[in-house]
Amino acid sequence: HRDLHSFPTRRSSDLAKIADIPSRLSEYDSLIIWGAGTAASIIIPMIQEKVAFIVDNDPKKWESTIASIPIRPLDTLQSFTSNPILVTILFRKQTLYDSIPIDVHPRLVFLEDILQ
Numbered sequence: 001h002r003d004l005h006s007f008p009t010r011r012s013s014d015l016a017k018i019a020d021i022p023s024r025l026s027e028y029d030s031l032i033i034w035g036a037g038t039a040a041s042i043i044i045p046m047i048q049e050k051v052a053f054i055v056d057n058d059p060k061k062w063e064s065t066i067a068s069i070p071i072r073p074l075d076t077l078q079s080f081t082s083n084p085i086l087v088t089i090l091f092r093k094q095t096l097y098d099s100i101p102i103d104v105h106p107r108l109v110f111l112e113d114i115l116q
Contacts, residue, residue: 037088
């Protein structure tokens with residue numbers, strides 16, 4: 001049995017967390033976005049001035065853009081060694097950690113952590 005009375009409050013809380021994303025990322029001057037899906041499409045316009053570029057595993061997305069920001073292959077990360085990486089892929093944190101070189105791990109900022 002779902003508590004329907006808590007649903008509007010929870011939804012309002014979730015929307016407030018999304019609206020707060022720019023302030024939660026204020027410490028970063030330049031970010032790389034990992035993931036060119038729905039979450040990225042929602043978040044990028046809010047922080048567009050901070051986004052250097054987007055990386056994604058899907059070759060069909062390469063050379064396209066979100067909010068005029070280019071989408072590049074994941075291996076592009078090897079050429080940019082200092083930018084923090086905002087991971088907009090939700091609910092696959094461990095899988096993503098396991099799929100990339102360990103030297104990249106300290107640069108990862110997970111959107112799902114920001115939204116908690």
